[in-house]
Amino acid sequence: MDIFLTAEAWVSLLTLTLLEIVLGIDNILFVSIVSNRLPEEKRGIAQRIGLFLAMLFRVGLLAVLAWMINKLTDPIFYIFDMGFSFREIILAGGGLFLVAKSTSEIHARMEAHEGKEEQRKTGKFFSVLMQIVLLNIVFSFDSILTAIGLSSELIIMIAAIVISMLIMMIFAKAIGKFIASHPTIEILALAFLILIGFMLVLEGVHIEVPKGYIYFAVFFSLMVEIVNMRVRQNSQKKRDKKATE
Numbered sequence: 018m019d020i021f022l023t024a025e026a027w028v029s030l031l032t033l034t035l036l037e038i039v040l041g042i043d044n045i046l047f048v049s050i051v052s053n054r055l056p057e058e059k060r061g062i063a064q065r066i067g068l069f070l071a072m073l074f075r076v077g078l079l080a081v082l083a084w085m086i087n088k089l090t091d092p093i094f095y096i097f098d099m100g101f102s103f104r105e106i107i108l109a110g111g112g113l114f115l116v117a118k119s120t121s122e123i124h125a126r127m128e129a130h131e132g133k134e135e136q137r138k139t140g141k142f143f144s145v146l147m148q149i150v151l152l153n154i155v156f157s158f159d160s161i162l163t164a165i166g167l168s169s170e171l172i173i174m175i176a177a178i179v180i181s182m183l184i185m186m187i188f189a190k191a192i193g194k195f196i197a198s199h200p201t202i203e204i205l206a207l208a209f210l211i212l213i214g215f216m217l218v219l220e221g222v223h224i225e226v227p228k229g230y231i232y233f234a235v236f237f238s239l240m241v242e243i244v245n246m247r248v249r250q251n252s253q254k255k256r257d258k259k260a261t262e
Contacts, residue, residue: 026170026173029170029173030173030176030177030180033173033174033177034176034177034180034181044152044153044185045185045188045189046206046209046210047115047119047149047152047210048064048067048068048149048152048153048185048189049064049189049206050122050203050206050207050210051145051148051149051152052064052067052145052149052189053203054145055142055145059142060190061190063142063145063146063149064149064186064189064190065186065189066146067145067146067149067150067153068149068153068182068185068186068189069182069186070146070150070153071149071150071153071154071182072178072179072182072183074150074153074154075153075178075182076175076178076179079171079174079175079178080171080175090102090104099222099223101221105220105221105222105223106221107221108217108218108220108221109217109218109220109221109222110221111154111214111217112213112214112215112216112217112218112219112220112221113214113218114151114214115152115210115211115213115214115217116211116214116215116218118148118152118210119207119208119210119211119214120211122207123204123207123208126200126203126204199246201242201245201246202239202242202246205238205239205242208238209235209238212231212234212235213231216231
């Protein structure tokens with residue numbers, strides 16, 4: 018533990034923790050959306066258990082990857098002179114799963130009527146929990162590879178991941194409530210996850226997409242939707258005021 022006596026270690030820990038939180042935003046969005054399929058009293062439990070299991074997986078995977086990172090990126094087969102390693106396979110497969118899952122969630126919300134909506138709120142606890150864990154596994158590789166790239170000390174990498182996951186556990190419930198009460202934000206979040214899925218697929222076939230463009234698009238769309246929400250609230254207040262006059 019002497020490593021934490023240096024300023025460099027603390028700067029590394031702070032930087033890595035902040036990056037892990039930023040990389041985990043899409044993770045929190047998906048956890049919130051999936052857990053909203055459960056009754057309200059079970060959502061928080063599913064979120065905490067799912068994120069805790071994911072944290073254990075990330076720490077274990079980090080310990081393994083820390084010494085086999087070179088093997089993970091070595092091509093295992095080639096297509097048209099393009100090498101594919103386990104990393105590319107995992108990224109592409111996870112991206113396709115994310116696109117398919119988010120698309121099906123959007124379709125379910127577009128087709129749902131009142132009866133179906135009630136049925137959706139009674140989703141199976143174990144199924145939702147497994148979806149949270151599986152998607153955390155997919156999102157883990159991006160954050161873990163970032164950790165390995167930024168720090169050479171395993172204890173700092175583990176500490177950053179644990180701290181960032183604990184922060185996610187704290188804020189996941191609040192984000193889930195906000196998304197559940199604003200359906201348009203939920204659709205926007207699902208569209209964001211589809212975009213992330215496509216990005217993962219492209220990375221899996223060696224096409225690098227600057228994440229800054231995606232974050233800007235998401236931030237701009239979110240700002241527009243917040244303005245729309247404000248306009249709708251003001252319009253509703255005016256209608257209510259006229260109705261009472």
